[in-house]
Amino acid sequence: MKKEKPADKIRVKRIPKRGIYDREEIYEILDKDCVCHVSFVYEGYPVIIPTIYGRKEDKLYLHGAGSSRMMKTLASGIPICIAVTQVNGIVLARSLFNSSMNYESVVVFGKAKMVESAEEKNEGLAVVSDQILKGRWEEARLPSAKELKATMLLEVTIEDASAKRREGDPGDEKADYDLDIWAGVVPMIRSYGPLIPDALLREGIPAPLSTEKLYK
Amino acid sequence: MKKEKPADKIRVKRIPKRGIYDREEIYEILDKDCVCHVSFVYEGYPVIIPTIYGRKEDKLYLHGAGSSRMMKTLASGIPICIAVTQVNGIVLARSLFNSSMNYESVVVFGKAKMVESAEEKNEGLAVVSDQILKGRWEEARLPSAKELKATMLLEVTIEDASAKRREGDPGDEKADYDLDIWAGVVPMIRSYGPLIPDALLREGIPAPLSTEKLYK
Numbered sequence: 304m305k306k307e308k309p310a311d312k313i314r315v316k317r318i319p320k321r322g323i324y325d326r327e328e329i330y331e332i333l334d335k336d337c338v339c340h341v342s343f344v345y346e347g348y349p350v351i352i353p354t355i356y357g358r359k360e361d362k363l364y365l366h367g368a369g370s371s372r373m374m375k376t377l378a379s380g381i382p383i384c385i386a387v388t389q390v391n392g393i394v395l396a397r398s399l400f401n402s403s404m405n406y407e408s409v410v411v412f413g414k415a416k417m418v419e420s421a422e423e424k425n426e427g428l429a430v431v432s433d434q435i436l437k438g439r440w441e442e443a444r445l446p447s448a449k450e451l452k453a454t455m456l457l458e459v460t461i462e463d464a465s466a467k468r469r470e471g472d473p474g475d476e477k478a479d480y481d482l483d484i485w486a487g488v489v490p491m492i493r494s495y496g497p498l499i500p501d502a503l504l505r506e507g508i509p510a511p512l513s514t515e516k517l518y519k
Numbered sequence: 520m521k522k523e524k525p526a527d528k529i530r531v532k533r534i535p536k537r538g539i540y541d542r543e544e545i546y547e548i549l550d551k552d553c554v555c556h557v558s559f560v561y562e563g564y565p566v567i568i569p570t571i572y573g574r575k576e577d578k579l580y581l582h583g584a585g586s587s588r589m590m591k592t593l594a595s596g597i598p599i600c601i602a603v604t605q606v607n608g609i610v611l612a613r614s615l616f617n618s619s620m621n622y623e624s625v626v627v628f629g630k631a632k633m634v635e636s637a638e639e640k641n642e643g644l645a646v647v648s649d650q651i652l653k654g655r656w657e658e659a660r661l662p663s664a665k666e667l668k669a670t671m672l673l674e675v676t677i678e679d680a681s682a683k684r685r686e687g688d689p690g691d692e693k694a695d696y697d698l699d700i701w702a703g704v705v706p707m708i709r710s711y712g713p714l715i716p717d718a719l720l721r722e723g724i725p726a727p728l729s730t731e732k733l734y735k
Contacts, residue, residue, distance in 0.1 A: 342566070351600045352602070352626070355620060384564070384565045388569040395727065397660055432615060442700065444698060485658075485720065486716070487717045489714060489733065490715060496707075499706060505696075
């Protein structure tokens with residue numbers, strides 16, 4: 304994870320200027336999302352599963368039912384790869400060849416470890432909850448002892464990681480700038496629609512404070 | 520891929536009612552996006568890379584520089600796994616335990632094959648381009664012979680695939696419906712911001728027709 308000489312496994316080979324190895328910058332990208340893709344080898348085959356995550360310091364937390372195949376497989380300590388990708392725009396160059404996407408992505412290599420104690424489990428689950436919607440942990444009913452027991456929490460120490468980012472204008476071939484073809488970026492934005500109350504929500508319960516910041 | 524008895528590799532084990540094995544429904548989800556995560560085993564380790572794709576019939580097309588490590592590795596015909604995930608909302612239950620996300624996801628297992636002929640390459644690249652922005656292929660400068668040669672196009676036949684979907688209200692424990700806690704869904708929406716013209720765009724070139732439908 305040294306900035307100067309990234310290990311071969313994580314070094315960005317194609318278009319090296321898009322590679323980011325600085326840990327704080329990697330954390331910043333990880334903190335913008337809450338859904339990742341986890342990959343592992345199962346009976347010789349690569350498998351990917353999307354799941355939610357939370358980050359605290361150099362740990363990623365994943366959770367799921369203790370009975371799930373993925374959780375049991377990951378908990379065995381096999382190597383895993385986790386990817387987080389934000390797509391920010393369609394880059395329309397004058398040529399199709401130079402057309403691209405604007406994005407930020409992180410790839411993490413590590414191993415998962417099961418978190419055993421109820422206290423640490425609650426802490427890790429709060430990290431995941433905060434990553435999805437900060438403040439919700441304090442509003443909702445906390446996990447019961449039974450629910451906590453049924454939930455598996457995995458802690459992944461980020462051993463190696465790298466990020467890639469593309470932003471800004473297209474880069475066209477010199478001669479193509481004379482063409483009568485529009486070029487630029489179509490920004491892609493993630494936003495939140497108006498809250499949809501549960502059909503069984505009792506009268507008089509106001510929208511939660513935790514959601515207010517989403518609409519600012 | 521039979522609807523009644525999905526193969527063990529693709530069968531959705533956790534919450535089986537969320538599993539979808541119907542090919543048309545799987546294609547419908549694949550056609551809503553253009554960015555996937557591709558996983559493969561490299562020197563014994565799982566690796567994930569995000570990339571753009573296009574679908575036509577039972578084929579997914581991936582493209583990249585012929586010199587890229589990922590493309591060369593995939594072209595060797597090793598088993599690969601491709602995931603496409605759309606996140607549609609945060610599901611706020613009264614309890615943290617039953618809180619969830621609304622999403623649609625597809626996982627595809629298959630192998631990639633390099634497309635060799637210039638004609639088929641152009642066809643496959645047009646599929647990818649259409650998936651990102653229908654109509655752009657007809658507006659932009661087409662790939663030159665040299666550009667086409669530098670581009671590797673991979674065709675992945677969808678051998679096995681399954682999808683998962685969660686939608687609608689949270690499902691709370693019976694007793695929790697009496698709590699004074701707001702429950703419902705925060706919809707997550709992907710939208711497009713106003714076009715950003717390239718800083719070097721010549722005067723008098725109108726915004727492309729292909730982008731108009733994004734703003735309807």
